Every structure is written in C-alpha cells, then in structure tokens.
Amino acid sequence: MKLSISTIFLGASMLIAGSSCIKKDNYPGPNASLQGNIFQDGTGSKNTVQTCSGNFSIRLEQLDWSSTPTPQDIPVKYDGTYENSELFAGHYRVSIKGGAFWPVAPQEMDIRMGSTLDFQLTPYLTLSNFTADMVDSTTMSLHFDMQAPIDAGVPTVLEMQPFVNTTSIVGPGASIFDFSDANKKSINKEWADMTAGDKSPTIVIPNLIKGRTFFVRVGVRFNNDDKSYNLSEIIQVDVPK
Amino acid sequence: MTRTNKLFAIIIMGVAIFSSCQKLDIKPPNVLSDDQLFSNEAGIETYLAQVYRKLPIEDFTYRPGGRGSDGGFNLHHEWEHFYHAGGACGEMVGPYGGMDIGGGFAYWPYADIRDVNYFMETLPKYAKNFAGNTVNELIGEAHFLRAYYYFSLAKRYGGVPIIKNVQNYPQQSIEDLQVHRDKEEDLWNFIGDDLDSAWNAMPETNETGRANKYAAAALKSRAMLYAGSIAKFGSVNYVDGDARAQGYVGITADKAAGFFQKAIDAAKLLDGKYSLYRKNANKLTNYTDLFLDVQSPENILTRDYYGGEPERMHSWDATMSPNSGMNYMTGDGLSRCYPTLELVERYNVLDVTNPDGTPRRYDNLSDLWQGSDLEPRLLATIYFPGETLRGKLFDIRRGIYPNFSGTAAAEVAKTTRSFVPSGDHTTTYPGDPSMTIIGNAGMYPSSGSDDNTRTGFYVRKYINYKETDIKKIGLFSSTTHWIELRYAEVLLNRAEADIETGQLDDALVCLNDIRDRAGAPALTLADMTEDVVRNERCKELAFENHYWWDIKRWRIADVLLNNARFHALMPYYIHDEQKYIFLKEPESFQRNYNFDKKFYYEPLPGGELNKNPNLYPNNPNY
Numbered sequence: 001m002k003l004s005i006s007t008i009f010l011g012a013s014m015l016i017a018g019s020s021c022i023k024k025d026n027y028p029g030p031n032a033s034l035q036g037n038i039f040q041d042g043t044g045s046k047n048t049v050q051t052c053s054g055n056f057s058i059r060l061e062q063l064d065w066s067s068t069p070t071p072q073d074i075p076v077k078y079d080g081t082y083e084n085s086e087l088f089a090g091h092y093r094v095s096i097k098g099g100a101f102w103p104v105a106p107q108e109m110d111i112r113m114g115s116t117l118d119f120q121l122t123p124y125l126t127l128s129n130f131t132a133d134m135v136d137s138t139t140m141s142l143h144f145d146m147q148a149p150i151d152a153g154v155p156t157v158l159e160m161q162p163f164v165n166t167t168s169i170v171g172p173g174a175s176i177f178d179f180s181d182a183n184k185k186s187i188n189k190e191w192a193d194m195t196a197g198d199k200s201p202t203i204v205i206p207n208l209i210k211g212r213t214f215f216v217r218v219g220v221r222f223n224n225d226d227k228s229y230n231l232s233e234i235i236q237v238d239v240p241k
Numbered sequence: 242m243t244r245t246n247k248l249f250a251i252i253i254m255g256v257a258i259f260s261s262c263q264k265l266d267i268k269p270p271n272v273l274s275d276d277q278l279f280s281n282e283a284g285i286e287t288y289l290a291q292v293y294r295k296l297p298i299e300d301f302t303y304r305p306g307g308r309g310s311d312g313g314f315n316l317h318h319e320w321e322h323f324y325h326a327g328g329a330c331g332e333m334v335g336p337y338g339g340m341d342i343g344g345g346f347a348y349w350p351y352a353d354i355r356d357v358n359y360f361m362e363t364l365p366k367y368a369k370n371f372a373g374n375t376v377n378e379l380i381g382e383a384h385f386l387r388a389y390y391y392f393s394l395a396k397r398y399g400g401v402p403i404i405k406n407v408q409n410y411p412q413q414s415i416e417d418l419q420v421h422r423d424k425e426e427d428l429w430n431f432i433g434d435d436l437d438s439a440w441n442a443m444p445e446t447n448e449t450g451r452a453n454k455y456a457a458a459a460l461k462s463r464a465m466l467y468a469g470s471i472a473k474f475g476s477v478n479y480v481d482g483d484a485r486a487q488g489y490v491g492i493t494a495d496k497a498a499g500f501f502q503k504a505i506d507a508a509k510l511l512d513g514k515y516s517l518y519r520k521n522a523n524k525l526t527n528y529t530d531l532f533l534d535v536q537s538p539e540n541i542l543t544r545d546y547y548g549g550e551p552e553r554m555h556s557w558d559a560t561m562s563p564n565s566g567m568n569y570m571t572g573d574g575l576s577r578c579y580p581t582l583e584l585v586e587r588y589n590v591l592d593v594t595n596p597d598g599t600p601r602r603y604d605n606l607s608d609l610w611q612g613s614d615l616e617p618r619l620l621a622t623i624y625f626p627g628e629t630l631r632g633k634l635f636d637i638r639r640g641i642y643p644n645f646s647g648t649a650a651a652e653v654a655k656t657t658r659s660f661v662p663s664g665d666h667t668t669t670y671p672g673d674p675s676m677t678i679i680g681n682a683g684m685y686p687s688s689g690s691d692d693n694t695r696t697g698f699y700v701r702k703y704i705n706y707k708e709t710d711i712k713k714i715g716l717f718s719s720t721t722h723w724i725e726l727r728y729a730e731v732l733l734n735r736a737e738a739d740i741e742t743g744q745l746d747d748a749l750v751c752l753n754d755i756r757d758r759a760g761a762p763a764l765t766l767a768d769m770t771e772d773v774v775r776n777e778r779c780k781e782l783a784f785e786n787h788y789w790w791d792i793k794r795w796r797i798a799d800v801l802l803n804n805a806r807f808h809a810l811m812p813y814y815i816h817d818e819q820k821y822i823f824l825k826e827p828e829s830f831q832r833n834y835n836f837d838k839k840f841y842y843e844p845l846p847g848g849e850l851n852k853n854p855n856l857y858p859n860n861p862n863y
Contacts, residue, residue, distance in 0.1 A: 055837070066854065067854070068850070068854045068857040070847065070850070070851070097862075098862075177804075177806070177831070177833065181804050181833075207654065207656075209656070225480040225481055225482075225838060225839070225861065225862055226480075226837065226838065226839070226862060227799065227837075227838060
C-alpha cells in the first residue's frame with residue numbers, strides 16, 4: 001500500500017493530540033534539606049551521643065498531604081550529626097526515634113533549603129571517668145562510673161559490654177564480637193537497686209592481639225523499647241608487641 | 242453500482258447494525274458460575290479445594306521472609322526449603338544472614354477471607370441441592386477455614402479488621418470499606434468463636450486434607466494458648482506505642498487465665514479420639530516413621546503431596562541432606578540449613594570431653610551415639626556424624642589435625658588452629674591418599690560455601706529414608722505429606738496451659754505420654770515447670786515451624802537472640818593417633834542473630850496503610 005501524505009499527517013496529528021493529554025509534572029523536585037546535631041544536654045558535647053547502631057534516627061513525617069504519612073528516618077551519624085539534602089519542601093513533624101535518652105516532644109517545622117535543627121538530649125545514664133589500661137601483655141581492664149542525670153524512671157539496666165574495634169568508628173553494630181559481645185555482663189537491675197559497686201564497674205577483655213591498635217568504649221544497655229545503649233567516650237589503646 | 246449490489250449492501254449493513262443489539266453480557270464458558278459450583282458436592286469440593294490450596298499452612302514450601310514480591314505461602318515452583326524459619330532464630334543456622342524474618346512479607350489475605358465469607362453467604366441459597374446436614378457441616382468447615390486465616394493474621398499483626406461479611410465495591414462506598422483495626426483481644430476471641438461454631442457443626446471425619454471437628458478443637462487449643470501467652474508475657478515485655486495504648490496490640494494480663502483454660506478445654510475434646518503413633522516397638526524407628534506413615538492415629542490435619550497429573554511435590558529430601566556437589570545422598574539440589582548444638586543439647590548434653598578437659602578420642606564417628614543413652618527422639622530428629630542414609634555415610638570432618646594436644650577449651654580459643662581444612666571432597670590428606678580431608682559429607686571452610694553442614698548435623702525429621710534410590714531424590718520429587726495438626730502438639734498445648742494455670746497433675750500425664758513415646762525418662766510432679774514444658778515443646782516440634790512463633794509469644798526472642806551466635810559439634814580426625822575428636826565451638830559462619838523487640842509484631846503492610854489510613858496506628862516502633 002502506498003503511504004499517502006495525508007495518512008502521515010493524520011498519524012502525526014493523532015500523536016500530538018494524544019500527547020496533550022499528559023499533564024506536565026510542574027511540582028518542585030526534592031530541593032529542601034535538613035541537617036543538625038545531637039548534643040548531650042548541658043555539655044554541648046557530641047562524643048557520647050554518637051552511635052553506630054542503625055536504630056537511632058531522626059524521624060520525619062510530612063503533614064502537607066496526609067495526617068498519617070509514611071515516615072522517613074534519617075540515621076544519626078557516628079559524629080552526632082544528621083543530614084538529608086534531598087527532601088521535598090513542606091511542613092514536617094520531626095521527632096527522635098530510638099536511643100537511650102529521655103524523650104523530647106516532636107516538633108513541627110517548615111523545611112526549606114538549608115533548614116537546620118539541633119537536639120539537646122539527656123541520656124538515661126552518663127558513663128564518665130572511663131579508663132582503659134593494659135594489665136598484662138594481652139589483657140585490658142576497663143573502668144567507668146555511671147551517673148543518672150534524672151534518677152526516677154530510668155528503664156531497667158539490662159547489661160553492659162565493651163565495644164572494641166580497629167577504627168574509631170566503634171559502638172553497637174561496629175565492633176569485634178570476640179572482644180566485645182563475648183565480654184558482655186548481665187546486670188538486669190533497676191537503677192534504684194544498683195549498689196555503689198554496680199555503678200562503678202570493671203570489665204576485663206582478655207586475649208587481645210599483640211601489636212594492634214584498638215579503639216575502645218563501653219556501653220550500658222536498657223530494657224527500653226529498642227534496647228538501646230548509653231555510651232562512653234572512645235579511648236585508643238595500643239597493645240604492645 | 243448495480244441495483245442488486247445496492248440491495249445487497251443494504252442487507253449486509255442491516256445485519257451488521259442489528260447484530261449489535263445482541264447482549265455482550267454472556268457468561269464466560271471457562272469460569273464456573275455459582276449455579277454450577279453450589280449445585281452439588283463436586284462443585285463444593287472444587288470451591289473448597291481452592292480455599293485449602295491457599296490456606297496459610299507453614300509447610301515445607303513456606304518461606305517466612307517471603308520470596309521477593311510473591312509472599313511466603315503456597316509459592317509456585319518453590320524448592321529452597323532451607324529458607325526455614327528455624328534457620329533464622331537458632332533452632333538451626335541457615336542461609337539467612339541473621340535474624341532476617343522479623344518484618345514478615347506483608348501477608349494480607351483478605352481476598353482469600355472474602356472467598357470464605359462468600360461461601361458462607363451463598364451456600365444457604367442453594368441448600369435444596371444438598372441432603373441432610375451437609376450445608377450445616379460445610380458452613381462449620383468454613384468457620385474453621387476463616388479462623389485459620391485470622392489466626393495467621395493475629396499471630397503476625399495483633400489486632401486487624403475482622404471482616405465477617407462479603408464487602409462489595411462500588412455498592413459500598415470507599416469510606417465504608419476503609420475499616421478500622423479491631424483490638425487484639427477481640428480478634429483472638431473471634432477466632433475462638435469461629436472455632437466453636439466449627440466444632441458444633443462439623444462432622445467427626447472428613448476426607449484427607451480437609452478438616453474435621455477435631456481439627457477445629459486442635460487449632461483452638463493452639464490459638465487460645467497463643468492468646469494466653471500474649472496476655473501473660475506481652476504485658477510484661479512490650480514496646481510502647483499508640484497501637485498498644487488503643488488495644489490493637491497487647492492483651493491485659495488478667496485475661497491470660499481465661500485463654501489458657503479455653504486451650505485446655507479445647508485440647509480435652511480430642512481425648513480418646515486421637516493417640517500418639519506407637520506402631521513400632523523400636524522407639525527410634527517409630528519416631529522416624531511417625532512423619533512418613535499416612536495412616537498415623539496422631540494426624541489430625543495433613544496437607545498431601547502427590548505425583549501424577551496435576552502433581553504437587555516438594556523438595557524436602559533434596560534440600561536437607563548432603564549432595565556435596567556430587568549427588569552423594571541426593572540426586573539433585575543442595576542443603577543450606579543445619580540444626581544447632583543448642584537444639585541438640587535440649588535433648589541430651591553431649592559428653593565429648595574427658596574430666597581433664599582434653600577431647601575424648603573415638604575410633605569411629607558413630608561411637609558418639611551408637612550404644613549411647615541419647616534419646617531416640619533426638620536421633621530420629623537429627624542426623625549425627627557417622628549415621629547412614631541410602632547406604633551413604635554421614636562422614637563429616639571439619640579437617641584433619643596432624644597431631645593434637647591440650648584441652649578442648651584451649652584449642653577452641655586459639656586464633657590460629659593447626660588442622661588441615663579443605664573446600665572439596667576429593668583432596669586427600671598430605672601423605673595419606675586413602676583419606677579425604679573433610680569426607681563426603683563434611684564441612685567447607687568458613688570462607689567457603691554453606692552447601693554442606695555448618696554445625697556437624699543434618700535434619701532427619703520428614704526425611705524419606707524408605708526411598709533408597711538416590712537418583713529419585715531430586716527437586717520436586719518428594720511426596721511426604723505435611724502434618725499441620727498432630728496430637729502431640731495438642732498434648733503440649735494442654736500441658737503448657739496446665740502449667741500456666743497450676744494444673745500440674747494433668748500436665749504430667751500429657752508430658753509423660755509424649756516422653757514415653759520419645760524414649761525419654763518419665764518426669765515427676767516436681768518437674769512441672771514452665772521451662773520443662775517449653776523445652777519439651779521445642780524438642781517434640783523441632784523443624785515443624787513452631788519454634789519461631791513460640792519464642793515470640795513467650796516474649797523471650799529478644800533475650801535468646803541478643804546478638805547471639807550458635808554452636809556446632811565439629812568432628813576432626815587426628816592423623817597420628819588415628820582417632821576422632823569432637824569440639825564444641827561456634828558454627829563455621831559465626832553469624833549474629835539479633836531480635837529487635839518491635840518484631841514481636843510485624844508491621845502492617847505499607848501498601849494497605851496507603852490504601853486505608855484508618856488502619857493507623859501502625860504497630861509500635863515502625
């Protein structure tokens with residue numbers, strides 16, 4: 001069959017007519033951002049709120065379209081900061097999800113390009129005076145003190161354990177099992193029932209490898225909803241050759 | 242155009258125009274209508290066969306983490322049975338990278354529940370087609386099936402919407418159809434009520450693969466035990482949240498005793514009707530055959546597998562025994578899921594060390610269990626090193642030590658070990674061509690594949706040892722039936738609820754019946770504790786897809802799976818002594834298993850939440 005010019009015109013005009021039915025997406029792209037810091041209340045320090053576990057995050061719920069939006073979580077990084085630079089501008093509810101801190105009320109805010117929001121959090125327990133000493137060529141002894149900024153209502157103290165890693169990124173989910181989880185100690189007491197000795201414990205890590213550098217911290221775990229940890233600062237330990 | 246042609250054209254046009262007046266609303270010939278389906282028992286059987294086929298039975302083919310977007314139940318062409326729930330929570334270690342099944346697979350079977358509701362509403366309209374009590378019995382069976390669906394939802398999500406009637410769109414508005422969740426307690430009570438209706442109406446017997454009234458009672462004993470445990474233990478160990486505050490998850494502790502009593506009462510309905518399988522005086526053989534014998538007086542509800550046309554076969558045999566990449570014990574397939582030492586030592590603690598701490602020396606692998614006082618049920622549930630299947634030996638070695646000195650504990654603690662490993666079954670020990678390093682069924686190095694055991698053990702339950710032709714043990718060649726409800730479970734449900742409510746005498750009778758059949762020593766009244774009955778349940782029902790739900794409803798999963806690692810019994814050969822030793826040490830992959838407390842409930846499926854905002858609040862911490 002000979003393809004006539006009119007047939008071609010007809011086809012082309014149908015294509016054009018049909019394409020006009022498609023709406024152009026003229027909504028703005030994800031050009032907003034939110035970032036901030038997690039501080040330990042009163043000290044301005046981020047050293048002990050940093051976490052390596054995936055279950056401590058900033059939860060965002062965009063309220064512009066629905067009162068029951070699908071939440072999106074921004075993980076808090078190990079240096080105590082968080083950031084999401086690909087957000088849609090809008091009105092959000094921002095809350096803290098997880099972590100061993102006294103709850104803070106969710107905040108509602110408009111997120112635009114360059115929005116920032118810092119959090120001041122009070123831990124259930126602070127782990128202070130943390131020391132790590134080699135007691136012989138392969139054995140390390142850790143000592144620390146626990147204090148409660150707020151005494152009443154601390155969740156059950158479940159257990160404590162060291163976290164040992166070969167990098168300074170160390171904590172739950174980033175540690176060497178045989179040195180860390182293997183030296184876990186059960187506590188399982190209410191804070192009010194803990195003795196002075198319980199609150200000033202020593203943990204021993206045997207069988208370390210000679211000549212290696214380790215980064216060490218301790219954590220105390222609670223029986224709260226996500227069984228999270230308060231953490232000490234990090235100490236670098238060089239095991240002699 | 243001639244006159245004739247014009248006339249002809251007009252006639253054609255007329256025919257064409259008037260043919261459009263014919264109705265296009267004709268019934269498709271390949272879909273059965275209600276009039277056909279509900280006209281006789283054969284039609285009913287067709288309808289119910291579809292419902293039973295989709296029933297969420299956690300059998301051989303069940304995948305607890307789902308398979309991609311296919312879900313996890315009754316999958317087409319599913320052969321990877323090593324994706325077993327036990328392999329994610331420490332009953333076994335399997336291909337999962339850890340505790341990877343906590344979030345479920347968005348199971349939401351309301352279309353299937355609608356089929357049951359439709360059956361209940363439609364069948365009475367055709368009552369004249371059925372004689373006697375048939376309609377009543379079939380409605381009772383539908384109540385059982387609906388309860389089964391809701392049970393599978395309740396144990397995953399807590400309270401979900403209870404839909405008792407057929408919903409229709411567009412006759413009903415979207416607002417009407419966007420239903421709210423029901424409270425968890427109400428859902429469990431609804432399941433109990435449905436099973437009571439089933440019990441009252443169903444017949445004493447039914448054809449194989451379909452439920453009778455005792456199946457309803459057995460399921461009720463299971464469901465009410467779950468509800469009682471959730472009330473008792475979930476009120477102590479829980480995650481807070483809106484869904485809990487509003488009762489969509491969680492039951493108050495004061496309701497526990499009532500649910501436990503319902504479990505006991507339901508279990509007692511089977512008294513004298515079913516009994517434990519005791520056909521063979523040899524307890525080991527008897528326990529093995531209990532899972533293979535279709536004629537077992539213990540079977541309450543089974544799902545059949547069969548060849549022929551159409552066929553329905555599974556691959557349990559080809560995916561639980563060592564193929565070793567050379568069709569060793571199986572003709573095809575591979576294994577990836579292995580019982581842990583923790584499970585084995587629930588039965589018997591294995592004494593493989595001398596008083597001075599050095600490993601005992603054995604001439605043969607089989608000396609570990611042959612002539613020992615290990616429980617027959619243990620040996621019938623798990624294959625040990627040195628056993629035989631289809632004429633092939635489970636010759637399992639992790640490697641060969643040139644020589645060995647010192648204690649087992651000191652050896653396991655070493656960072657570098659002196660045994661010789663191998664990644665294949667042909668490499669022989671240097672200087673000894675008569676001896677392959679790991680044996681035909683032995684384990685690969687931890688950096689290698691998990692296609693052979695990681696723990697020293699293999700699954701024996703449901704393995705069809707009677708098929709001795711290895712070539713016939715391939716994928717989709719197993720026809721062993723799955724026992725969904727068996728009397729031993731009912732006794733365990735009853736004993737556990739007894740102990741939770743202080744009825745120790747009754748618990749003792751139930752447990753000793755089970756232990757006698759298992760070849761285990763009898764217990765006394767002083768033994769009737771929560772720990773004992775739980776341990777008995779873990780042993781008796783191992784690999785039957787109970788363990789995962791049990792540690793969840795006991796609310797101990799977050800304690801047992803607290804970044805846990807599981808253990809193996811590793812066999813080694815000491816070359817200069819020509820002896821075997823067994824070392825208890827971490828399984829070869831050393832995987833971590835961690836259970837987050839939020840996993841006591843699965844998240845409601847995201848797609849459903851998007852369609853129906855009234856399903857909020859979602860379960861806590863999601």
